[in-house]
Structure formats: C-alpha cells, structure tokens
Amino acid sequence: MISGKKIYYVPGLISALLIPVLFWYFGNQKLNEPINNIMDFGLPAKYNPDIPLKEHDKTFEQVRNWKYQKITVQPNSAKNNSQFYVSKIKELQKRNEKETGIEFILDDNNTYGDFASLLNDMAISKQETYGLDLDKTGHLFATVNYQDPNAKEIEYDGLLYNDTIYNEYKPTFFDNTQFFIKQLPKETFYLFFGFLIFLNISMFSIKERFSN
Secondary structure: OOOOOOOOOHHHHHHHHHHHHHHHHHHHHHHOOOOOOOOOOOOOOOOOOOOOHHHOOOOHHHHOOOEEEEEEOOOOOOOOOHHHHHHHHHHHHHHOOOOEEEEEEOOOOOOHHHHHHHHHHHHHOOOOOEEEOOOOOOOEEEEOOOOOOOOOOOOOOOOOOOOOOOOOOOOOHHHHHHHHHHHOOHHHHHHHHHHHHHHHHHHHHHHHHHHO
16 A cells, blocks of 8 residues: 655745735735836026017017917816816917917915926817917917918928938847846846746755655
C-alpha cells in the first residue's frame, strides 16, 4: 500500500501571500501620487510704446480698440457656464463681423480652474484666435477670425502646389513594446524581479524535496 506523503510548499505559500500584498501596497502608492497638470499657453510679445503701432503685428495693441462684447466671469463659475460661453463664441464666429470679439472679464478672485475652463471652451468651439491681455486688463479676449465671403479661392493646376507629401511611419511590435515598458512605473520592475526571485527559490526547493 502506498502511503501519501504531504509536501509543505513553504516558499510557494510565501509567494502566494506576499506578492498580492506587494501589488496592493505599491499600486496604492502609485494611485496616491499627485497628478501634475500642465497648461501650454503662448503669450504675445510685450508692447513697446517706442515702436510704431503698425509694426506691432504680434501684440494685443493691434486689436485692443475693437468692438468687444463684455462677459464677466464670476469666480469659480466658468465651468458651470461653459455651454453659455461656447454658444457666445459660436455666435461670434457665425456673425463674422470685422473687428469684433468677446472680452471675458477676469480679476484676482478668479481661479486657475476658471482660466482653464475658458481655454477649454475655446477648444470646444474651435476658436482659433484669442489672447490674454497681460499689459493692462488681465482679461481673456476672443477675436473674430474674419472670413471674406466674396473672396475667391485660388486654384493651382500644378500637381505639387499646396500639397503636403510625407512618409508615414508605422511603429513595429518592438516599438510598441518598448514604449509600453517605458510607461511602466519603477515599482513594477521591483515586483517583477521579486517574483522571479521567489520563483527560483520555489523551483530549487521543489527540486531538493524530490531529490531526497
């Protein structure tokens, strides 16, 4: 009669209990890390009164005296009024009147969230021209991108005129894998190598038990 012999797989039990705890701990640490939000916003050139105004083609002074519809942005309310702001911007685009725009009035009581929400409204409404007046008011201006309804589009018969030719690069499996690995947090590698160490210990322990 063959009697059963119990094999106590201690390293395997340690791995089964310890690795989930490590995953939970390091994963929780990663989730609790603060997320850095970055806002990319191009600022116009600073106005120099010694230079003639007609030469300031990249400053706000060229459009300061346009006809602007004034909208006061109450503190901490821009996100709630986002649909209203988007509708006003689209009305500006639809009217397509020369030298017009919208002036979003901001002050020291407005928050970073208000400013970010307004920039998001510009993106939603596909408003191409807007700027922040840092020299005097600190307000955000959306200016009309006037389109002449009587303008005629010039057509070219040449094959390469107004065309853009480029070679499209398609990433390979190796490129995608390398990119994925680079996005992993460093804690992932600690867990992976820890798992390999436990696996080697476990395999060595099994080999020793069966050889005896």
